[in-house]
Amino acid sequence: QVQLQESGPGLVKPSQTLSLTCAVSGGSISSGVYYWSWIRQHPGKGLEWIGYIYVSGGTYYNPSLKSRLTMSVDTSKNQFSLKLSSVTAADTAVYYCARTSVISPLHFDYWGQGTLVTVSS
Amino acid sequence: DIQMTQSPSSLSASVGDRVTITCQASQDISNSLNWYQQRPGKAPKLLMHAASTLETGVPSRFSGSGSGTEFTFTISSLQPEDFATYFCQQYDHLPITFGQGTRLEIK
Numbered sequence: 742q743v744q745l746q747e748s749g750p751g752l753v754k755p756s757q758t759l760s761l762t763c764a765v766s767g768g769s770i771s772s773g774v775y776y777w778s779w780i781r782q783h784p785g786k787g788l789e790w791i792g793y794i795y796v797s798g799g800t801y802y803n804p805s806l807k808s809r810l811t812m813s814v815d816t817s818k819n820q821f822s823l824k825l826s827s828v829t830a831a832d833t834a835v836y837y838c839a840r841t842s843v844i845s846p847l848h849f850d851y852w853g854q855g856t857l858v859t860v861s862s
Numbered sequence: 863d864i865q866m867t868q869s870p871s872s873l874s875a876s877v878g879d880r881v882t883i884t885c886q887a888s889q890d891i892s893n894s895l896n897w898y899q900q901r902p903g904k905a906p907k908l909l910m911h912a913a914s915t916l917e918t919g920v921p922s923r924f925s926g927s928g929s930g931t932e933f934t935f936t937i938s939s940l941q942p943e944d945f946a947t948y949f950c951q952q953y954d955h956l957p958i959t960f961g962q963g964t965r966l967e968i969k
Contacts, residue, residue, distance in 0.1 A: 786962075788963075790958040790960070804957065805957075837905055839905075846912050848896040848953070849951075852906060
């Protein structure tokens with residue numbers, strides 16, 4: 742059974758960089774058949790897709806966040822990461838990592854439990 | 863970006879009711895639509911892909927239809943565990959976008 746688990750600080754100061762890691766178990770990131778995504782949900786709101794990374798390091802970033810985003814993958818640890826710079830209170834959200842097949846349909850079949858990140862001084 | 867508009871935003875219903883949620887895309891997305899269920903404090907769960915294909919293990923009381931810009935999601939007979947929030951998601955054009963959600967509450 743594939744499992745994803747987010748980790749990282751729950752509190753980040755404004756203007757700093759939010760850093761999260763998603764550890765994958767029960768399956769290999771290196772299989773090459775999946776994209777590895779980040780999705781966030783502002784409190785009480787809908788879902789916003791942040792972007793995805795492929796095992797090769799190739800990425801697609803949501804244009805709304807692209808200038809502040811960096812994603813990376815560590816195949817030796819079977820995990821992938823997100824960095825979002827220059828955060829503001831508007832970046833306060835539950836952040837999820839999720840898996841989607843590289844073959845259509847692009848649906849998120851496995852998700853992490855989510856981690857709340859609050860941006861506050 | 864493709865805008866996904868769900869209606870209603872909230873809905874009150876009783877166990878046994880039939881309920882329908884609609885999702886409208888701002889442009890043609892063929893059948894590139896998924897549906898998710900989210901319970902409070904939990905991650906979304908994939909219910910259906912390609913507008914109408916149920917995921918393995920999802921009860922047959924859930925169904926979906928539509929193509930182009932108009933889609934519907936139906937629960938034929940509400941069960942207590944179905945009270946949750948439902949989201950549509952398009953994948954025809956990047957960036958992937960979601961509807962704002964429909965909260966299904968017990969009447």
